[in-house]
Amino acid sequence: MSYSYPALWKVLAGAALCLSLEMMFRCIRRRRRRPLREVLFFPAPLSCTEPVLSPGLSCPCPLPHTDTALCRLLRLLLGAQRSLEVCVFTVSSQPLARAVLQLHHRGVRVRVISDSDYMASHGSQIGVLRQEGVVVRHNQSEGYMHHKFAILDKSVVITGSLNWTVQAVHTNKENVLISDDQAYVQAYLEEFERLWEEYDPATYDFFPEKDQK
């Protein structure tokens, strides 16, 4: 009997130590996987985006080669490996359109939804994207398709007030929120899939609401 008590304590101590170590490792692991929680504010000062879009090539342009919110946004987009969903009201920013095209040419599955009223407006890059083979769908109802979000690899969502236009990027006060929180990513992905189906060209009804005006 004099031997059994210490043995019991040893077992207890061992079990408790194992449990606390396991808990500690869990906490450390949770802390190490740093969540992506970022906000970019615009306007971004004019700067050369070639260091991001054509890394390795030295650009002789006179623009400052500083890192801006636009550069950060481009780098994020170019980080996509498998898929990119873009659901943006207007796209006239050439650097942003070039990033989308680079992904498309690299084999990333790119799908774009945009607003029908602004697709053909001056400077729109939607035609350029389509010419290169990117599939673009658009609304056919009276309201605007006013979203400004994108989803990378079904794991990161980018959303906010920023249209992908020159004015929005370089002149307006704008914000872009970036998150890899799956609660957000899933919500935006479901909205994208809903709209992608709704805007399927096979179901176009030639803008009946607009014809009634």
Place this chain on the structure above:
Amino acid sequence: MSYSYPALWKVLAGAALCLSLEMMFRCIRRRRRRPLREVLFFPAPLSCTEPVLSPGLSCPCPLPHTDTALCRLLRLLLGAQRSLEVCVFTVSSQPLARAVLQLHHRGVRVRVISDSDYMASHGSQIGVLRQEGVVVRHNQSEGYMHHKFAILDKSVVITGSLNWTVQAVHTNKENVLISDDQAYVQAYLEEFERLWEEYDPATYDFFPEKDQK
């Protein structure tokens, strides 16, 4: 010496048990405090907002009394206890303006930033807010103040593509992201304070960029 070993094991077991219990409580506490991660999608169908804006009064209007994304947004706003920062491009939605006014009359510190070009446009509620004593500041530079965010009690941020207009709420495809993640809240709060200072009427310079046109 035969007494000291069991005592050491007892101390060790006690310490390890305490540590593991502490870790377990931390994990449980973290799980219990459910973070606010929500996305609202618009358009919201037309519905009566009186059940949210005037609870307790029965409204005889013919609109459906259903719960919509607008109702949820109004309830969130009306939940503010101490402060509300609104930084929105255009405000023409009467229910949203009424919610802001209710908070103002209830003693919540309300500050509004809006875009100068759209403040006086048809249906804008900015004049109504000012008449009731809400302090509104606006941009005086050429670009748009295009943000669409609000901060409640310095602890919840609401942001997205939604202008606070009738068309945005009831016709457009729009999104509103809601979060109590302090990384986001702080970023938007700092942007608000920057703009609040920048748009201080004491520093107006009578739109010099616009005069140069």
